[in-house]
Amino acid sequence: MSTDRSDKNARLAAAISGIIGALLVAGRKGAPAEGLLPFNPLYFHMLRFLAREGDQRPTVLLKALGAPKTTISSATSALEKRGLIERRADPDDGRARLLHLTDAGQEVVAAIERQDLRNATAMLEALDEESVDGFVEAIEQVSAHISG
Numbered sequence: 139m140s141t142d143r144s145d146k147n148a149r150l151a152a153a154i155s156g157i158i159g160a161l162l163v164a165g166r167k168g169a170p171a172e173g174l175l176p177f178n179p180l181y182f183h184m185l186r187f188l189a190r191e192g193d194q195r196p197t198v199l200l201k202a203l204g205a206p207k208t209t210i211s212s213a214t215s216a217l218e219k220r221g222l223i224e225r226r227a228d229p230d231d232g233r234a235r236l237l238h239l240t241d242a243g244q245e246v247v248a249a250i251e252r253q254d255l256r257n258a259t260a261m262l263e264a265l266d267e268e269s270v271d272g273f274v275e276a277i278e279q280v281s282a283h284i285s286g
Contacts, residue, residue: 161257172249175220180205180213182250185222185239189247193226193236222246 170177183203188194191202199210214237217223222243228234239247262270 157261170250171246171253174246174249175222178213180209181217184210184213184217185243185247186250188223188237188239189244193238195228195234195236199237217243 171182175181180203184199187199187202191198196207196210196214199205199214200207203210205213214223218225220242222240224238224240225235226238228236262273265273
C-alpha cells in the first residue's frame, strides 16, 4: 500500500470517527429517537428490520444482523420489556414464536428515521451543491460494498 493511500486511509478513519462522535453527542443532546429509546445500534437495527420485513423468527434476525444468539436474545428481552416488540405464535407452526413490532415500536422506528434524516441533512449542509451528488453516490457504493 502506498504512503499516499495510507495517508488517505488515516484521514478517512479520522473523519469517520469525528462524524460518529458528533452524531453521538448530538444524539445525547437531542435525545436519540426523540427520547423514545436510548441509543443502541443493535436495538435500532432490530426495530428497523422488523418494520421493513414484518414479523420474523429470532433466527432470521440472527442471520440478518450477524449477531450472536445471546446478544439477540438479550436485545429482544430489552425491547419486549419496553413494549416495542412482542412475541407471537407463528401461524404456520404454533410451537415457534415470531417477533412482532408493536405500535409503540413503529413510533420509535419513525422517530429513528426522522433522526437519521436530520443527521443526513446536517452532513449534506457541509457540502456545496456540486459535491452533494458525488458524495451520496460514493457513500452508497461504500455501503453496498461493506454490507455484502
